[in-house]
Amino acid sequence: MKLTTKGRYAVMALADIAKFDRNSPISLRDISLRQGISLLYLEQIFSKLRKNEIVKSVRGSSGGYILTKNPEQIKLSNIFSAVDEKVKTVNCKKESKKGCNGKSSKCITHNLWDELELHINDFFNKKNLGDLVKGKNENTI
Amino acid sequence: MKLTTKGRYAVMALADIAKFDRNSPISLRDISLRQGISLLYLEQIFSKLRKNEIVKSVRGSSGGYILTKNPEQIKLSNIFSAVDEKVKTVNCKKESKKGCNGKSSKCITHNLWDELELHINDFFNKKNLGDLVKGKNENTI
DNA sequence: GTTAAACTTGACTATTTTAGTAAGGTATAT
DNA sequence: ATATACCTTACTAAAATAGTCAAGTTTAAC
Numbered sequence: 001m002k003l004t005t006k007g008r009y010a011v012m013a014l015a016d017i018a019k020f021d022r023n024s025p026i027s028l029r030d031i032s033l034r035q036g037i038s039l040l041y042l043e044q045i046f047s048k049l050r051k052n053e054i055v056k057s058v059r060g061s062s063g064g065y066i067l068t069k070n071p072e073q074i075k076l077s078n079i080f081s082a083v084d085e086k087v088k089t090v091n092c093k094k095e096s097k098k099g100c101n102g103k104s105s106k107c108i109t110h111n112l113w114d115e116l117e118l119h120i121n122d123f124f125n126k127k128n129l130g131d132l133v134k135g136k137n138e139n140t141i
Numbered sequence: 142m143k144l145t146t147k148g149r150y151a152v153m154a155l156a157d158i159a160k161f162d163r164n165s166p167i168s169l170r171d172i173s174l175r176q177g178i179s180l181l182y183l184e185q186i187f188s189k190l191r192k193n194e195i196v197k198s199v200r201g202s203s204g205g206y207i208l209t210k211n212p213e214q215i216k217l218s219n220i221f222s223a224v225d226e227k228v229k230t231v232n233c234k235k236e237s238k239k240g241c242n243g244k245s246s247k248c249i250t251h252n253l254w255d256e257l258e259l260h261i262n263d264f265f266n267k268k269n270l271g272d273l274v275k276g277k278n279e280n281t282i
Numbered sequence: 283g284t285t286a287a288a289c290t291t292g293a294c295t296a297t298t299t300t301a302g303t304a305a306g307g308t309a310t311a312t
Numbered sequence: 313a314t315a316t317a318c319c320t321t322a323c324t325a326a327a328a329t330a331g332t333c334a335a336g337t338t339t340a341a342c
Contacts, residue, residue: 001144001261002229005330008250015249027288035248041331047290060339061287076253088143107176108156109149112217112273116264120142123260132253146301168317182302188319201310202316 007085009037010045014054014079015132018071025057025064045083052082072130080124087120089113148226150178151186155195155220156273159212166198166205186224193223213271221265228261230254 012035017026028046032039046065049055054074055065067074080086090113153176158167169187173180187206190196195215196206208215221227231254 001142001148001226003142003231003254003257004328007142008231008254011253012248012250019249025288029288038331040333043289043291044331050289057289058339059287059289059337061285061341063288063339065289085142090144090149107153108160109153109273112152112268113144113149116144116261119264120257120261123257127253132250145299166317170317179302181304184318184320185302191318198318199310200308200316200318202312202314204310204317206318 004085006045006083007080009035009041010049010079010083010085011076011129011132013037013042013045014049014067014074014129017055017065017067018129018133022067022070025062025066027062027064030064048083049079052078054079054082067129070130071133072128074129075125076127076129077121077124079129087117087124089116145226147186147224148221150176150182151190151220151224151226152217152270152273154178154183154186155190155208155215155270158196158206158208159270159274163208163211166203166207168203168205171205189224190220193219195220195223208270211271212274213269215270216266217268217270218262218265220270228258228265230257 013031016031016035020026028039028042031037032042046055046057050057050065053068056068057063057065090110154172157172157176161167169180169183172178173183187196187198191198191206194209197209198204198206231251
């Protein structure tokens, strides 16, 4: 069970932006250098973030990306869903008519995984970008 | 972010055993049939569970596996660590001397992922096999 | 108006992980 | 004896991940 880099990088990059003034756009090149993430990969990620209105882009030279809202208003769950990072514990939900393993009832651990998903999503719903940059003067990049 | 089948199957199989009398061994063949898990795959999983003393084996015909403890004493975290299912959110912990991305300080989201890991592990520490089989007369396999 | 920095898009690919399968053992209750 | 059950090692197809590559378009600034 692990987090993919897509979700991690998205959060890292947005936290990077959040550390700066909201009005001037931050270029992906700068983020790439500061965070050590491939520029081309960042472009993929930001394409999704823009489509999901987490950021807006400013084109042209000295362009870049700006957060659409205050960091406090951007929940981590919003970011993860934007880049298709999902918490997935069971694959027995689709065939809701027939139950989990093709049998007529739910598998014995079904409720457990549901609870786990809720537990994790709860965490992501409670955390926002603002929480991450509060200690921005500390020993963090 | 998802759970692998190894962890899921281990919990399912152990919950299956927990539903029965503790004294008579349950064969993998029966579990395989009831839970719809490949017998050969179950053997791999139970090999690890046995080495980690979650179950003990009884050989010979009408043999099988028995839980080493009461279901209430077997935490899900024990099961997951036995089958190498780990919660992994960051890969920036090994090089503790140099920081996360080879730089001298921690990455901006480092603490976040630590918190998440704790949050999830907390869940697995609180749940035990007994919790799963309590409602064993309900509509579950 | 040119230019260069920056974003946009779509296709492609190597590596790794997952989810098993296959084959051939060994132990033991009946 | 022998069938049932566990044990071990090796192998592999498929999927997901983590990017790269190439060829654009847009626009601020000079």
